Amino acid sequence: AQTVTQSQPEMSVQEAETVTLSCTYDTSESDYYLFWYKQPPSRQMILVIRQEAYKQQNATENRFSVNFQKAAKSFSLKISDSQLGDAAMYFCAYSQNRDDKIIFGKGTRLHILP
Amino acid sequence: EPEVTQTPSHQVTQMGQEVILRCVPISNHLYFYWYRQILGQKVEFLVSFYNNEISEKSEIFDDQFSVERPDGSNFTLKIRSTKLEDSAMYFCASSDLPGQGAYEQYFGPGTRLTVT
Numbered sequence: 338a339q340t341v342t343q344s345q346p347e348m349s350v351q352e353a354e355t356v357t358l359s360c361t362y363d364t365s366e367s368d369y370y371l372f373w374y375k376q377p378p379s380r381q382m383i384l385v386i387r388q389e390a391y392k393q394q395n396a397t398e399n400r401f402s403v404n405f406q407k408a409a410k411s412f413s414l415k416i417s418d419s420q421l422g423d424a425a426m427y428f429c430a431y432s433q434n435r436d437d438k439i440i441f442g443k444g445t446r447l448h449i450l451p
Numbered sequence: 452e453p454e455v456t457q458t459p460s461h462q463v464t465q466m467g468q469e470v471i472l473r474c475v476p477i478s479n480h481l482y483f484y485w486y487r488q489i490l491g492q493k494v495e496f497l498v499s500f501y502n503n504e505i506s507e508k509s510e511i512f513d514d515q516f517s518v519e520r521p522d523g524s525n526f527t528l529k530i531r532s533t534k535l536e537d538s539a540m541y542f543c544a545s546s547d548l549p550g551q552g553a554y555e556q557y558f559g560p561g562t563r564l565t566v567t
Contacts (some may be wrong), residue, residue: 436482440493
């Protein structure tokens with residue numbers, strides 16, 4: 338069974354600084370999807386960034402980028418120029434197929450220090 | 452921008468009562484999901500639904516749970532006899548057909564279920 342592991346329950350970063358959230362996963366498949374979701378205090382799940390495993394290029398979305406290491410089964414999220422609005426719980430997630438369930442990690446709570 | 456909606460936002464019920472959580476997926480989506488998140492824990496998959504039948508269900512989704520798409524717009528989760536441990540945030544999600552652009556499951560804002 339596929340699993341997603343986030344080893345950092347909490348992290349803090351100074352406003353305007355850069356922070357990296359770690360994630361590892363386990364799968365025997367070669368094609369799959371990886372995601373980072375943000376959950377602010379409102380508890381709405383918001384997709385931050387997506388990576389298709391067949392793509393070698395790391396995904397980027399404005400200040401958010403990933404470091405996808407397929408052989409190491411690692412998928413970290415880098416947030417540049419951290420802003421107060423980035424404070425939230427971040428979940429790393431995996432999906433086997435486009436219509437398949439999403440498997441979430443336990444999350445990393447990110448605090449932004451002013 | 453189209454969005455998934457869920458009602459109610461908060462439901463309080465007594466143990467043993469039946470509850471129905473409602474979701475309106477994005478109108479042209481065909482895959483529907485329910486997830487739950489017990490407070491302070493990770494989001495867990497409950498069930499997926501496509502073409503008017505369950506595609507996959509987790510171990511959590513036992514006989515007390517059922518899903519239905521009663522009309523062309525609503526997608527419901529019913530818990531027949533609620534237990535204290537059913538207290539959680541329940542998220543509905545929907546997605547488009549494979550091949551229709553970038554893949555994303557769109558999540559609703561959630562329904563907080565409190566069982567007393």
